[in-house]
Amino acid sequence: MKNAVLITIGDEILSGNTIDTNSNFIATELKNIGIKVSQIFTISDEIDTIKEAIQSAFEIGDLIITTGGLGPTRDDKTKKAIAEFFDDEIALDEATFNHLKTYMEKRGRLEILERNREQAFVPTKSKVFQNFFGTAPCMMMEQSGKLLFSLPGVPYEVKPLIKDQIIPYLQERFSLSYISTRIVSVVGIPESILADTIENWELSLPKNLTLSYLPIGTRVKLRITATGDNEEVLQQQLEDEIQKLLPLIKDNVIATSEDKIEKILAEILTERKLTISTAESCTGGELAKMITSVSGSSKYFLGGVVTYATEKKIDILKVKKETIDEFTVVSEQVASEMAEGCQKLFGTNISLSTTGVAGPGKGEDGKDVGTVFYSIRVNDETVTSKLYMPHLDRLDFMNFVSQKILQDLVSILVSR
Amino acid sequence: MKNAVLITIGDEILSGNTIDTNSNFIATELKNIGIKVSQIFTISDEIDTIKEAIQSAFEIGDLIITTGGLGPTRDDKTKKAIAEFFDDEIALDEATFNHLKTYMEKRGRLEILERNREQAFVPTKSKVFQNFFGTAPCMMMEQSGKLLFSLPGVPYEVKPLIKDQIIPYLQERFSLSYISTRIVSVVGIPESILADTIENWELSLPKNLTLSYLPIGTRVKLRITATGDNEEVLQQQLEDEIQKLLPLIKDNVIATSEDKIEKILAEILTERKLTISTAESCTGGELAKMITSVSGSSKYFLGGVVTYATEKKIDILKVKKETIDEFTVVSEQVASEMAEGCQKLFGTNISLSTTGVAGPGKGEDGKDVGTVFYSIRVNDETVTSKLYMPHLDRLDFMNFVSQKILQDLVSILVSR
Missing domain, CATH: 3.40.980.10 (MoaB/Mog-like domain)
Incomplete structure (x- = not known):
């Protein structure tokens, strides 16, 4: 090589x-x-x-x-x-x-x-x-x-x-030798436990195959690289090894080909003909940008809003003023109403929402920097989660949260 | 050092x-x-x-x-x-x-x-x-x-x-020597002409100062670095040299301290108490994300929409259906109406809009990949421009266009 x-x-x-x-x-x-x-x-x-x-x-x-x-x-x-x-x-x-x-x-x-x-x-x-x-x-x-x-x-x-x-x-x-790579995306299992679980499989890999761990947010990407003279043979080898790997960590695998979470999502949404929209606060547009960074995303992404000002959450997304007064703007209840309003506004199957404090200044209602509530609404079911990431700087925070939401959405869709 | x-x-x-x-x-x-x-x-x-x-x-x-x-x-x-x-x-x-x-x-x-x-x-x-x-x-x-x-x-x-x-x-x-840096942002002049214009100034810089050219999109950042024992002395030296530089390229300088365009904009908007909103199509949220990446942006950024689907431009931004039918969705007229609708929706002094084809597939109306129209609306005046960047990949395109719009906006605000 x-x-x-x-x-x-x-x-x-x-x-x-x-x-x-x-x-x-x-x-x-x-x-x-x-x-x-x-x-x-x-x-x-x-x-x-x-x-x-x-x-x-x-x-x-x-x-x-x-x-x-x-x-x-x-x-x-x-x-x-x-x-x-x-x-x-x-x-x-x-x-x-x-x-x-x-x-x-x-x-x-x-x-x-x-x-x-x-x-x-x-x-x-x-x-x-x-x-x-x-x-x-x-x-x-x-x-x-x-x-x-x-x-x-x-x-x-x-x-x-x-x-x-x-x-x-x-x-x-040059006449060059070939390299083929496959990425297996694993969620919901810490890197060290994952490594223990697949140790025997790793040790028995053919000599021309190598394994790397690439942690990204709360996901671990296993990259398997094969080197050799014949591209088809390499691809078959990779497929064989992945088939041996899957039974060991089946429930934790969300993808075995595409690498980026937004591309994994693109495949699922396109195949199932689902549409999606976003309603963002603390992620400031990063979530929409991540989704639209995939070529062809106009087929499933109908649009998004960034409602930074509280009154715009009420005007545009129809979040109830009473909900904000009772629970504050950074709350499970507001995230959930944002997702519902967003789904109605864009008429999509799926909607995503975020509300939180990216920092470094405290949020208007005194909520801690690094707190975010996000909702994933698929048809008429909403799942709301909380993340607390005080150690991330502003841009990393926006990116991490967006990654995590898409990853959760993929997990939900895959398990259906 | x-x-x-x-x-x-x-x-x-x-x-x-x-x-x-x-x-x-x-x-x-x-x-x-x-x-x-x-x-x-x-x-x-x-x-x-x-x-x-x-x-x-x-x-x-x-x-x-x-x-x-x-x-x-x-x-x-x-x-x-x-x-x-x-x-x-x-x-x-x-x-x-x-x-x-x-x-x-x-x-x-x-x-x-x-x-x-x-x-x-x-x-x-x-x-x-x-x-x-x-x-x-x-x-x-x-x-x-x-x-x-x-x-x-x-x-x-x-x-x-x-x-x-x-x-x-x-x-x-360690007891360390100090390094101070200032960035002068220059627009509207090619790097080679800029270099000729300021050559004498550059050659007469004190020995402990160095100059670098950092082109970013259509802006050139001049970075002047000073090294020495006393931080205050260095800062004074930099200020003195910048004062000598400014008369040579005055009309082309948009900032002499902040480096990033979104931070330059943040300073101007905060100082003048202006608010801003965004209506994006082909930039997919990147423009909003760039603005909100600055800590404190919630003071001037009220919100944005990403209207990817054509009918959402009509529903949410009140772009006229006839305008789209007559001029297509990627047009000067649609960009302008998007900016107007956005300004109304969020009630801001300034609104920005983009409509174009990020590629690599052709747009729905057959417009060429890399074409974008963008509008900058300040109070009741709209300026619409066209960019054609066919050689950029999708993410670079979204980023380049967003950079350029913020840069144009800064130029407009600075010249007022």
Whole structure:
């Protein structure tokens, strides 16, 4: 199996200003064609550091992909470092310059600045992959059969370069072994007890299969990875092992193929032709966003409301004022009435609601930060639960609660 | 200045299954006390690899923070690697075991499994920081004045360990130099032209100040970082340089302190006592979520709706059926009517709306993927704009559009 090393270049990641999402995307794409990322170096924009990282990376992997450090501004030094490392010169590449010119003209910028022209300069030994969504080209260098690809850092430029150009190039150039993965999603059992329960099964896995535990919220994802020459054989192997696993933890498994809870839900709702709507308070739109992040969600998601102000819960969702006065706005009763009102407003089979205090300030009625009540209404039955997560920051709280609600909904639907 | 190296351990990140958010958090926290992260190694869960990474990291930094690889399951090897690297033994730590027991009892799990008991085994030379939100303790090792902290990988366990225990420990133990940062947000000018415009200013910056360009959507963030002994002096220096910068690009600057657009907006809305609401289609809740991600947003955000189904735009937002029939649902006219209806529904000064096709499937009326119309309504004036971003995937699209709308709104409010 080929090994890749990723080098992420840029002080904006080391300083905590930007989260590196490119590595995640590239690793996933490479995995699909059987290339394993064995290490990621995240380094600063300095020529010597970049050269040292390339040196170390070539010792570990057959393939290096660098991102970042190719923009037109003063703090970008990747290109120089690459030329120096490969003992090469930088020169104007005619094809790249023409591509750049067309790119700029299409965007109505007729006058090409000196700084942009510099972007058409590449190491003379490089093979260029043109960038259709930005001005910095992707360059490939080669050394004793090992490859280095240098990409810009902007995620929406990286994605098409990887998907449309580099992956097909690698597929054609190498004959690669396959990797197949299946994810089994397990709920309602702590990781340590789960590990004990399936220990014998794990120890008897074939040598080319590996198991990882990925806890996410209150769910544990078991990832089983198989490596080999024949894709079909691998998939059969995975299916066989999952069939052996299921009897051990049957009641706790909510999915054996899709990975993300919103996609698991999408499959169930689409198959059963059910519709859903959301009424959010403390999750602030995150729940709707999570559901609509799935392509095709317009088939089952009819809509949602975020009723942040208390009176909007009354106006729009028809929560009774007396209920709020008696139990406060963060209560089981209000969550339940929100779900009912939401179901009526959107005319859906299922409705979800949240009311709570995301913090860090206390809620208007003095309820503790981290408290949330949520309701899941399916047809004419409502189930309301409480969560208390005081240690999560605001965004993590919104995300955790939304994950948990979708997970509970899936559990309810699966058990029917 | 002290240098830190982060080591992220875990196949789930290398395989693309999980995005590493811990590094970002830790880097930001360290920066605040004047410690610079000079490199991040992301490596797999293998004892030799972990030991090699620690070796390399100690050559670069004064301080190592590892995350991951401390759970109770079979694929976690960090603790063994650390003991071997520091030539130490692992033994049961009484205090840690008692902490663990209390932790489990509080959660109603009276019987402690062997696997959990193992978590109270730590290298004998380590100083333990107890984990109040999980079962794996944080361990610190020392070698010739250099420190290694080993943390679990779960983000909501990492955050309190870093913030409440490790940061205060480092502050007390070292006398550190300060780092101050300011971000200037610039819109409406391409990065290359901006760079030319401010080149002379940049070249004349004092030696202890550095400048970085961070493009985010159609905004460029200029980050100016100052390092020195006296925090007040640094802040004055930054303020002085920003005052020199502003006349050069005055019309393009939307903020000089807050970094995130939703926080810039929060400041303006709070100061001017304005309220806001949202009516979303293709952004699916992301816009509301972005606004509510700011603590205190309940003061100005009254609520939002996600009207995914066309008839809900009519029912809830009072978009005219004739408008949809004449112009289709993805149109300037519908965006504008959505904003108007939203403003009425929530009774806010400002309302925002989106209607478009996030893809990858075509919209119901055949509009191209990546097309979106959005309206910004302030009092009785509506501005509607169109974006066409066919190259973004679904989630990036939702995020980019939401960013752009908030940015446009800030520009409108700032220019008033």
